[in-house]
Amino acid sequence: MQSRSADSYAPAEDTFFLADHIKNEKGVSALEIGTGSGYLSKILEKNFELVISTDIDFKSLVTQSQKTQNGICCTGADALGAKFDLIVCNLPYLPSEKIIDRTVDGGPEGLAIPLDIIKSANSCLKPGGKMLYLTSSLANYEKLIQSTTSMGSAAKVLAKKKLFFEELIIVQATKLLS
Numbered sequence: 001m002q003s004r005s006a007d008s009y010a011p012a013e014d015t016f017f018l019a020d021h022i023k024n025e026k027g028v029s030a031l032e033i034g035t036g037s038g039y040l041s042k043i044l045e046k047n048f049e050l051v052i053s054t055d056i057d058f059k060s061l062v063t064q065s066q067k068t069q070n071g072i073c074c075t076g077a078d079a080l081g082a083k084f085d086l087i088v089c090n091l092p093y094l095p096s097e098k099i100i101d102r103t104v105d106g107g108p109e110g111l112a113i114p115l116d117i118i119k120s121a122n123s124c125l126k127p128g129g130k131m132l133y134l135t136s137s138l139a140n141y142e143k144l145i146q147s148t149t150s151m152g153s154a155a156k157v158l159a160k161k162k163l164f165f166e167e168l169i170i171v172q173a174t175k176l177l178s
Contacts, residue, residue, distance in 0.1 A: 011039040017161050017168050018090055018134045019043055025132075027085030031124060033117055034089055034103070048086070056102055083126040089117055093139040110139025115147055118173075122151045125175040132158065137167035148173045 011019075015037075023043055030044040035053035044051045091114040096105040099113065106113050114135065121131055131153070135141045148155040153173035161168040 011037055013161075013163065014090055014134055014168055015039055017159075018088065018132065018170060021159055021170050022086070022088055022132060023047075025086050025130070027129075029082065029084045030086040030088070031082075031084045031121070032088050033121055034092070036090075036103070040088055040090070044086070044088070052082070052084075082124060083129070084124055085126055085129050087121045087125055087129070087131040089121065089131070089133045091117060091133050091135050091139075093135045093141075095138060095140075106139055109143065110136070110141075111144060111147075114139070114144055118144075118148055119151060122148075122153065122173075122175065125153075127175055127177045129175050131173040131175070133171050133173070135169050135171060137169065141169050141171070145171055152176050 019040055022040060024047075025044070026047040028048065029050040030041075030048040030052075032041045032044065032051070032053045035041050035055045038053060041051050041053040091106065092102060092104050093106045093110040093114060094104050095110040096107060099105045099107055102113060114133070118131070118133065125131055131148075135144055145155045145157070148171065153175050155171055155173040157169055158172040159170045
């Protein structure tokens with residue numbers, strides 16, 4: 001199983017779409033899962049006191065083109081004990097029979113890896129905190145939203161952007177108060 005380093009996964013249309021929807025978010029703490037280049041974390045640093053970036057690829061954390069201060073090499077949010085006001089993730093959503101590249105392959109229906117990430121992230125979200133994740137019409141995004149809701153969040157489609165071969169979808173999940 002491979003993953004790409006930050007120099008090979010530069011910010012693209014999906015990253016910029018998600019960036020447009022996080023730039024006005026504010027709070028004390030934010031987490032970006034799968035930081036890649038660090039582009040989204042750099043935006044979050046403007047409005048949050050603490051921003052943590054995670055990635056499964058250590059080389060991505062070391063070579064980020066948008067260098068951030070707090071990078072942690074782990075899957076999802078597994079290594080973190082903190083709770084966050086906001087968690088963002090550009091999910092690996094491409095449907096695939098085999099997971100060859102965890103940065104883009106989501107598994108069958110584009111769900112296996114995204115569900116693992118969301119489950120991991122949900123445990124690090126403060127009650128009332130928000131998770132914004134990007135997925136695609138190529139994945140079974142409705143099932144992803146249902147699964148997110150079953151984990152104790154109110155989930156809804158926040159925005160959609162039509163591209164030539166797919167529609168990008170940003171989902172907002174707000175963790176219900178316990």
